Amino acid sequence: MKLSDIRRLAIKQQLKIHYRLSNGMECIVTEQGIAQVPALKSVPDFNLEEELAAAGEFLLEPAMPLPPRKIGRDELAAMTGDSGTPVAAHEHEDE
Secondary structure (H helix, E strand, O other): OOHHHHHHHHHHHOEEEEEEOOOOOEEEEOOOOOEEOOOOOOOOOOOHHHHHHHOOEEEEEEOOOOOOEEEEHHHHHHHHOOOOOOOOOOOOOOO
16 A cells, blocks of 8 residues: 555545654645655655555544544555455355
8 A cells, every 4th residue: 555545535425634753743744645744844864655554543534524433454454455464354145
């Protein structure tokens, strides 16, 4: 899963996607697909792509007035369609 996948998902589903950086700051990918670090005051000494690779939990904040929800890396990867992460197939029985 790459930052471009997260950006595409945020735009397509009109979400803000939050994840923590190793230095305690937070990255927010907006509904416009822009990755922001609100607490950043100077030139960063980290790479958002590398920080995303280390992130294990994400907060999805819908643009509509719905409560945000936390999800794990696997669920977010499944939402982005990342083929690098195995996703269990669900079969439905016909009645």
